[in-house]
Amino acid sequence: MAKLSIEDLKDFRNQRVLVRVDYNVPLDENGGITDDKRIKATVPTLDHLVKGGAKIILCSHLGRPKGKRDPKHSLRPVAQRLAEILGRPVAFVDDCIGEKVDKTIGIMQPGDVVLLENLRFYAEEEKNDPPFAEKLARNADLYVNDAFGSAHRAHASTEGVAQIIKKRGGNCVAGFLMEKELKYLGGALSSPTRPFVCILGGAKVSDKIAVIENLLTQADAILIGGAMAYTFLKAQGFGVGSSLVENDKLEMAKSLLGKAKGKTFLLPSDHLQATKPTAGATTRITDGPSIEDGWCGVDIGPETIARYNREIASAKTIVWNGPMGIFEIPEYSKGTFEVARAVAGNKNAISIIGGGDSAKAAKKAGVDKQVTFVSTGGGASLEFLEGKELPGVAALSDK
Numbered sequence: 001m002a003k004l005s006i007e008d009l010k011d012f013r014n015q016r017v018l019v020r021v022d023y024n025v026p027l028d029e030n031g032g033i034t035d036d037k038r039i040k041a042t043v044p045t046l047d048h049l050v051k052g053g054a055k056i057i058l059c060s061h062l063g064r065p066k067g068k069r070d071p072k073h074s075l076r077p078v079a080q081r082l083a084e085i086l087g088r089p090v091a092f093v094d095d096c097i098g099e100k101v102d103k104t105i106g107i108m109q110p111g112d113v114v115l116l117e118n119l120r121f122y123a124e125e126e127k128n129d130p131p132f133a134e135k136l137a138r139n140a141d142l143y144v145n146d147a148f149g150s151a152h153r154a155h156a157s158t159e160g161v162a163q164i165i166k167k168r169g170g171n172c173v174a175g176f177l178m179e180k181e182l183k184y185l186g187g188a189l190s191s192p193t194r195p196f197v198c199i200l201g202g203a204k205v206s207d208k209i210a211v212i213e214n215l216l217t218q219a220d221a222i223l224i225g226g227a228m229a230y231t232f233l234k235a236q237g238f239g240v241g242s243s244l245v246e247n248d249k250l251e252m253a254k255s256l257l258g259k260a261k262g263k264t265f266l267l268p269s270d271h272l273q274a275t276k277p278t279a280g281a282t283t284r285i286t287d288g289p290s291i292e293d294g295w296c297g298v299d300i301g302p303e304t305i306a307r308y309n310r311e312i313a314s315a316k317t318i319v320w321n322g323p324m325g326i327f328e329i330p331e332y333s334k335g336t337f338e339v340a341r342a343v344a345g346n347k348n349a350i351s352i353i354g355g356g357d358s359a360k361a362a363k364k365a366g367v368d369k370q371v372t373f374v375s376t377g378g379g380a381s382l383e384f385l386e387g388k389e390l391p392g393v394a395a396l397s398d399k
């Protein structure tokens with residue numbers, strides 16, 4: 001079901017708009033913000049609301065304070081940085097519910113911006129506690145969710161609050177950032193231009209079973225890399241040496257291989273193997289899909305890179321999630337970076353990179369700006385690829 005977006009809101013002058021953002025920014029030991037990309041990413045939504053004369057009430061989580069007030073996890077520094085970025089004052093309230101919040105919002109003028117304190121100072125936030133959601137919702141006429149990275153969790157600020165505002169007749173809409181995620185990830189899954197090629201890597205097959213099952217019904221080709229490939233190869237009877245393998249998932253891997261029969265489901269046909277999965281080990285390219293005893297797989301090999309690149313080059317829609325090897329170690333990063341370059345190099349395709357490690361890898365390879373879209377939510381984008389409806393999206397108003 002298509003959801004209302006911020007562009008569908010016509011007149012919101014003077015309206016109190018509660019905006020769920022993702023300001024879970026990395027902080028150094030002195031509380032300094034080391035990367036403000038998540039703050040900057042919300043500017044289009046905030047500018048739009050300021051221009052339209054809304055009263056903007058921002059709420060977010062930061063870190064894992066586990067339901068307790070903890071100055072280390074305060075959003076105060078974010079208010080300051082946001083004010084610099086927006087070039088206008090941002091008031092900070094050191095609570096997210098209660099009298100202080102009510103009073104501050106009561107004196108807001110059109111175009112004013114207020115940031116509330118960390119939602120997770122209350123355990124009720126993650127429990128989606130109805131009275132807490134009521135308190136959050138009480139000062140809002142409208143709700144905007146621009147925090148895709150939190151949309152897979154049914155928390156008070158992502159789900160409960162939207163249900164309450166909707167019940168009162170207020171619209172609950174996707175912000176520009178959320179809308180982009182739904183457009184690209186949603187578009188790839190519901191109506192991809194074909195061929196639709198998915199590249200899946202990373203450490204564990206167990207994290208991606210549901211993704212593979214869903215993509216087997218949607219994609220034209222699935223290319224597997226990273227350590228998760230070894231569980232599949234072992235299930236097929238190949239040697240895996242001392243590679244990272246999930247032995248308790250071999251039956252599951254066999255069952256997925258069964259479901260993949262007749263489909264283009266590619267596993268590595270060679271590897272870079274090393275004597276240890278750490279930097280500086282002795283390395284060798286394997287002769288075929290087996291890894292020798294005493295060695296472990298650390299990256300896909302040159303033949304696999306060439307095969308995968310051919311599939312990627314012919315795609316019209318590409319989704320990539322998970323590295324092809326231990327890309328954090330430069331000697332083992334070639335497969336991941338080559339795949340990143342192939343994805344970015346296919347200018348005929350819509351190329352989408354799932355959040356987390358593949359986004360990091362694309363950035364390290366210097367191609368993150370050349371792909372169509374990099375998702376901001378690791379866990380959320382995986383659940384999306386599993387075909388699940390995210391609670392934070394489901395709670396928004398239907399078109």
Ligand code: AMP
Nearest residue numbers: 202203204226227297298322324325326
């Ligand atoms: P994930 O969080 O499941 O996407 O996994 C990402 C992690 O998988 C990265 O930290 C990689 O270093 C790791 N990884 C990828 N390939 C391998 C491999 N061949 N052996 C061990 N770890 C790997």
